[in-house]
Amino acid sequence: MVALAVAGPITYPAVGASLDVEHVSHAFDIDGSVLPVLDDVNFSAKPGEFVALLGPSGCGKSTLLRLVAGLEPPRSGVLREDGDPVTGPFPSRVVVFQDPTLFPWRTVWKNVALGLEAQGILKTQRQRVDDAIDLVGLSQFRNAYPHQLSGGMAQRVALARALVNDPRILILDEPLGKLDSLTRITMQAELVALWQRKGFTTLLVTHDVEEALFLANRVIVFSDRPARIKADIAVDRPYPRHRGDPRLAELRRNILGLLGLDATW
Amino acid sequence: MSTYSASKAVAIPQSVEEGAAFAGRPLSLPASFLANGAAVFASVAWIGFGLSCLWWVDLADWPRTHALAIAAFVIAGGILVATLSAPWLGRFGPALQQRAPWLLALGLFLTVWEVATAKLAWLPLPFFPPPQAIIEVYTDDLPKLLDSVFASIKLQLGGYAIGAAVGFLTGVSIGWSRGVGYWVHPVLRFIGPLPATAWLPFAFFTFPSSWSASTFLIALATGFPVTVLTWSGVASVNNAYYDVARTLGAKPWFLVLKVAIPAALPHVFVGLFMGLGSSFAVLVVAEMIGVKAGLGWYLQWAQGWAAYSNMYAALIVMSLLCSGAITLLFRTRDRLLVWQKGVVKW
Numbered sequence: 376m377v378a379l380a381v382a383g384p385i386t387y388p389a390v391g392a393s394l395d396v397e398h399v400s401h402a403f404d405i406d407g408s409v410l411p412v413l414d415d416v417n418f419s420a421k422p423g424e425f426v427a428l429l430g431p432s433g434c435g436k437s438t439l440l441r442l443v444a445g446l447e448p449p450r451s452g453v454l455r456e457d458g459d460p461v462t463g464p465f466p467s468r469v470v471v472f473q474d475p476t477l478f479p480w481r482t483v484w485k486n487v488a489l490g491l492e493a494q495g496i497l498k499t500q501r502q503r504v505d506d507a508i509d510l511v512g513l514s515q516f517r518n519a520y521p522h523q524l525s526g527g528m529a530q531r532v533a534l535a536r537a538l539v540n541d542p543r544i545l546i547l548d549e550p551l552g553k554l555d556s557l558t559r560i561t562m563q564a565e566l567v568a569l570w571q572r573k574g575f576t577t578l579l580v581t582h583d584v585e586e587a588l589f590l591a592n593r594v595i596v597f598s599d600r601p602a603r604i605k606a607d608i609a610v611d612r613p614y615p616r617h618r619g620d621p622r623l624a625e626l627r628r629n630i631l632g633l634l635g636l637d638a639t640w
Numbered sequence: 641m642s643t644y645s646a647s648k649a650v651a652i653p654q655s656v657e658e659g660a661a662f663a664g665r666p667l668s669l670p671a672s673f674l675a676n677g678a679a680v681f682a683s684v685a686w687i688g689f690g691l692s693c694l695w696w697v698d699l700a701d702w703p704r705t706h707a708l709a710i711a712a713f714v715i716a717g718g719i720l721v722a723t724l725s726a727p728w729l730g731r732f733g734p735a736l737q738q739r740a741p742w743l744l745a746l747g748l749f750l751t752v753w754e755v756a757t758a759k760l761a762w763l764p765l766p767f768f769p770p771p772q773a774i775i776e777v778y779t780d781d782l783p784k785l786l787d788s789v790f791a792s793i794k795l796q797l798g799g800y801a802i803g804a805a806v807g808f809l810t811g812v813s814i815g816w817s818r819g820v821g822y823w824v825h826p827v828l829r830f831i832g833p834l835p836a837t838a839w840l841p842f843a844f845f846t847f848p849s850s851w852s853a854s855t856f857l858i859a860l861a862t863g864f865p866v867t868v869l870t871w872s873g874v875a876s877v878n879n880a881y882y883d884v885a886r887t888l889g890a891k892p893w894f895l896v897l898k899v900a901i902p903a904a905l906p907h908v909f910v911g912l913f914m915g916l917g918s919s920f921a922v923l924v925v926a927e928m929i930g931v932k933a934g935l936g937w938y939l940q941w942a943q944g945w946a947a948y949s950n951m952y953a954a955l956i957v958m959s960l961l962c963s964g965a966i967t968l969l970f971r972t973r974d975r976l977l978v979w980q981k982g983v984v985k986w
Contacts, residue, residue: 445887472880
């Protein structure tokens with residue numbers, strides 16, 4: 376799969392949808408008091424763009440993803456997919472969570488089939504499940520149960536479960552956060568390859584600056600809670616990228632500065 | 641429950657000889673004799689049991705004493721032959737070797753029982769009948785015993801199925817819908833903890849027949865634990881599962897049938913197990929008091945006529961049935977919950 380990564384200018388196939396986040400604010404009620412988590416967040420992602428959302432842990436990035444997925448409505452503001460307001464969850468916007476959250480009572484195949492089954496189209500489209508499992512390289516494990524898989528394999532299954540729906544916007548909530556560093560590096564390259572091949576718009580929440588710079592076209596840096604956009608940085612480097620790239624190192628220094636961590640550099 | 645797990649555990653060879661026997665390599669006769677010490681002693685114990693039947697004269701008139709002795713000798717011979725030919729018996733060989741200590745203990749127990757009752761009357765007759773008296777019940781009173789068995793199974797199955805189904809549906813509804821929970825929860829709290837047998841007087845004059853009354857009571861005893869555990873199972877489903885299913889396009893019905901219920905199944909089976917236990921108790925009481933059939937009634941009848949051997953015979957059958965029912969439930973669970981790791985063995 377790594378070999379699929381294509382060098383050269385970035386092109387955006389027509390699969391991806393545009394995403395507009397317009398003046399979105401959100402808050403939680405905790406024991407009667409209001410805890411603001413998002414403060415007037417504004418940004419857009421072009422169709423097929425890979426946008427990383429970076430910020431200190433607990434700043435509200437994951438909440439923003441839940442709003443994009445339609446799992447919760449924002450307190451104020453609008454989110455739009457291709458111009459249409461997001462009103463609830465829809466399989467064109469699929470989330471891969473930090474935990475694989477595979478259903479332990481289903482085999483790999485049945486887990487990946489979940490979306491098609493929920494939409495009532497599994498019977499005619501079984502091939503898509505096989506294809507998605509092949510895509511993440513787990514065809515030998517299609518009958519395994521989640522407890523038989525390693526962390527990286529489980530997260531690959533979660534990715535296949537999302538991709539089988541041919542999402543227009545793929546929402547990644549620190550999907551590599553709990554993996555060991557070697558698996559993580561492998562899967563970062565795989566993610567880039569999948570994204571380039573499929574052309575969906577990708578929204579990645581992470582607090583790993585290197586990961587954001589290695590993967591994304593743009594990195595949006597958030598402040599501490601309530602999350603506000605601090606900077607919107609274009610990563611103007613072609614794929615496949617190299618971790619030692621001096622331009623990435625420079626961007627990394629800038630971003631760590633924005634997060635108040637430049638002293639550690 | 642865990643005490644039973646030993647019988648399922650894989651036996652570990654204790655010595656080089658045993659290890660060789662496990663590998664299925666035929667040993668010379670004396671070596672094989674040594675390796676199968678427990679089985680040989682088991683055979684000796686059963687011969688002892690047979691001899692104990694014949695050595696003394698019975699203190700009372702029991703026609704099956706000789707037949708029992710012959711049966712004991714046949715079993716002893718069977719153990720010995722099966723042990724010596726274990727390498728050619730496939731899976732049966734190790735299974736026999738693993739159970740040999742139990743066969744030995746059983747042979748010793750039967751010998752002591754025989755001597756303590758029929759021969760020397762250390763235990764007072766007729767309250768403690770010898771083994772041959774119980775065998776006599778199985779041969780001579782078989783039709784009545786079988787009728788009772790079928791009556792009990794019929795009553796238990798009907799009541800348990802109704803109770804389990806109603807309990808499951810109620811549990812899922814309370815766990816899923818706040819509205820249903822609001823109305824059903826207080827009723828459940830008020831009625832549930834009441835022992836089902838407390839409803840006996842009410843049930844027997846309200847229901848048209850004692851059979852339907854007993855079915856109601858068994859269903860009640862089953863329903864409460866099934867409801868509570870199904871409910872707790874549904875309530876404790878990880879919210880992330882619902883989030884995942886919803887983003888993949890799941891409708892509420894899909895969330896109930898394909899997420900909440902499968903995730904709650906391990907709890908449901910605990911409820912079914914507990915319900916089975918309490919429903920057995922209600923079954924026996926209902927049969928003793930109201931229904932004129934079934935093993936509970938047979939027990940009552942036997943006790944009334946001072947037919948103590950019949951009572952023990954019925955107790956043994958009842959224990960086999962209850963244990964069999966639990967085995968069946970656990971098999972079903974193991975089949976449905978293969979995805980779970982480390983479940984309790986029965």
